[in-house]
Amino acid sequence: MADSAGAVNGQPKAANGNAGQTLTPYHSLFRHLFSWEKPRDSAIAYASVVTTIIAVRYLNLLSWTLGLSWMVLATTVAAEISGKLVLNNGLASQFRPREYFTISRDTFEAMVSDAHGLINFFLIEAQRIVFVENIGVSVAACVAAFISGFLIKVAPYWVLTIIATTIAFFAPLVYSSNQEFIDEQLKTAANAINAQTAQVRDAAQKQADHLAAVGKQYAGDYTGKVQEILRTRNLSPSATKKAPEFPSPPTEEPKAAEPVVPQEPIIA
Template sequence: MADAAVTNGNPNVDAIKASKLDIRYPTLFLPRPTDDIPSADATSAYNTVTNGPVAQNVKTQTSKATDEMSNLAAARHPPSYTAATGQPLTNYHSFFSELLSWRNPRASAIAYASLVTLIFAVRYLDVLRWAFKLTWMVLGITIAAEVAGKALLNNGFATQLRPRKYYTIPRETLEAAIGDVHELINFFVIESQRVLFAENVYASAAAAFGAFLSYYLVKIVPYWGLAVIGTTVVFFTPLIYTSNQELIDNQLKHASEVVNAQTAQFRTVAQKHTEQATQVTKQYVGDYTAKAQALIKGARGHEVNGQDKTNGQEKPSIKATDFPTAPQEELKHPDPEPVEVVENTFPPVAKTDGESLIAA
């Protein structure tokens, strides 16, 4: 206290009074909150939120989702296998195979949620009308700012915000986009042909069942509902298969064995009946051949021996007396009628000594 009361050897009256009041009323001189304390509390709360477990979990999941999206983008390359015709497949075969396999679950979930959201947005949001509204509002604000700037400052605001060089699409970017569109179209074209010509029987059977079911669902379910159902089936069928792969494979193997056994039985029965039918056909053909040969031999024997053996009855041979006798006398022709001679009534033609009868 003495140190507080004396400053540079001189007693300080205010310090002495303050020390006395501090002794009597200690609560009056507690430190008051300063302006730095609220900011320190806000900083502490911000650090607690940003560095807390929830924030750390969000950061971790975001980082994993980014990595999975990068893996999915890197999967766009031609696969090692080819089609049944031997031609190479497109980049999107590997891309969609990686996407639907759920090896990158966050990327697959984001893709599914984006597609479903897009379907609902097209169904319930008037996107085209909103686009027109946003267009005229942006153009109206730009025009008003330009006119107001020229009227007030003799320089439009839009002119000041105008870039020095308008943005253009580089040729490389456009060619890459066209190449991606070309690959995507070829993916659907090739896959439709592979399904049509049953390159994978299970995939073709699934497509046929889906088309059959959609034929009846379209009567009671709208098109956007069918789109949501189809997207859900396409995304979650591989997930269900990978989650229960062992059980499903065992069931498919058992079904394949049953089908193969029934096919082998049908093949054996069909082969047996085919052999029997072949033997019966050969027997009938042999019988008819023998009968035809007997008929031919009978006809030849009839010509040689004069006997008809087709019905087991013999007939007498043909003799010369069976035919009528030819006439022996010569045929007599009737006398010709006399021909009347008609006299020449034309005047005689005078003979000339080699002169032409044509008048000059």
């Protein structure tokens, strides 16, 4: 059950709107290391990470592992064969344990649980950055990704990894040591940005109002001109239609035509 501190079963609760979201134990672990609450633990963690990166870069661990493997196998096989030839009893078999080493189920489940918690840690943190739960963290991640896109063209991966590790460990230390000064500078920068943003917003609003007024004026002028043109066309003589002219009807009654009498031919 969640207590007043916002923890669930000893695990911290996320600070976002999802009240049921609980953070993994790795959140507390990394917060403890990066905050330098115990400088010894943080220094050991930083040195271990940097040493591992350099070892992977400069030491051919795979070749060393294979070389060590064949030397161990050659030694045990030679000891076993020599013992059987000389003493009629193998030497390596004398050191064979009664039961071979195995991983218990509890240990395996604990390892899987740790891996599951670590994966969830990175998933939760990635989503918190993408959905801007903390503006400062999201902005820092954006700037880091932008700069890394250019550095990756000139610097190898292991150098970028060391730089990222150094920033992750020492940036919180520098901030905690100079918190008042940094907060004051950030506040000043935020006020300047807000002032510039307000000025740009006001200028854009004035320009939009001016354009709207000019557009309204032009629309009114064009509307008046169109109405005037239509009114002129309606009043012009050429636009009036003339009534069709028909012939006047006759006033006298029609007279019947006289029949034509054919003339008889004269006979001589």
